[in-house]
Amino acid sequence: MKNTSNHFDVIIIGGSYSGLSAAMALGRSLRKVLILDSGTPCNAQTPHSHNFLTQDGKKPSEIASIALEQVLKYDTVFFEKQKAIEATKTEKGFEISTESEIFFAKKLILATGIRDILPEIKGLKECWGISVIHCPYCHGYEFRHQKTGIMANGERAYHLAGLIKNLTDDVTIFTNGKAEFTDEQFAKLSQNNIHVIEEHILEIVHIQGKLSEIVMDDETSYPLIVLYASLAFEQHTNILEQLECDRTETGHIKIDTFQKISVEGVFACGDNSSPMRSVANAVFTGNVAGAMVNYDLTVENF
Incomplete structure (x- = not known):
């Protein structure tokens, strides 16, 4: 189904494992979701992914491709291969700009990953x-x-x-x-x-x-x-600075047990907020983030 509006319940910045996992949880709860992804995953060169049940040994891009196909079967989930370049908190939620469009959402999930410094x-x-x-x-x-x-x-x-x-x-x-x-x-x-x-x-x-x-x-x-x-890393986006997100001593986004960050209405999942870098952990934290965002929306609207 083609999207005809730029207003969403949730915008997810980052369309790899954690972002797609969050989107699935939200899509199954009938939330209108937009996934924005730049198409530059940190594991693009990795030939095989391991230690993830049912997907052990598969190429990372293959896992992501299957995940995207499954997520987009939910009619309320939309995907745009665009890089989010600016985020602004508003009275009603968030305004997210790409190079060509502006989108609006009540909640925001950062699934932006990290960039290794070689x-x-x-x-x-x-x-x-x-x-x-x-x-x-x-x-x-x-x-x-x-x-x-x-x-x-x-x-x-x-x-x-x-x-x-x-x-x-x-x-x-x-x-x-x-x-x-x-x-x-x-x-x-x-x-x-x-x-x-x-x-x-x-x-x-x-x-x-x-x-x-x-x-x-x-x-x-x-x-x-x-x-x-063991390499140094940097966050994959400057949106963290724009939103003034708190960081940990290691440089990760600071989250609570429900994947919430220091900015109200924003959640984070995947490598940007965890030193445990694995597909399995990204999927887990994305699932939690999606469920917690849905819960917050439910409390606000019920």
């Missing part, structure tokens, strides 16, 4: 999501018992080392500079035969995204099959 290391971009990965739960099983590296430092590296040690006995940490471990952590890493390399990584050698070794700036090299990388 360091300037030759070969990293080509390997990201393929053999340079972020999560042992999402991809670790496929690289079990392989030569494994961790590109991180301090607490994050130590945390990953414990998880990854369970998957392989061949683990090396590359701190890209002076190691920031406590004496106790150094002792524990040594006890588990985990080596720490403090030289800077110069290049990730690969063939079509599948790495074979990493080269350091002192020209030493280390054969590897997979490298876990």
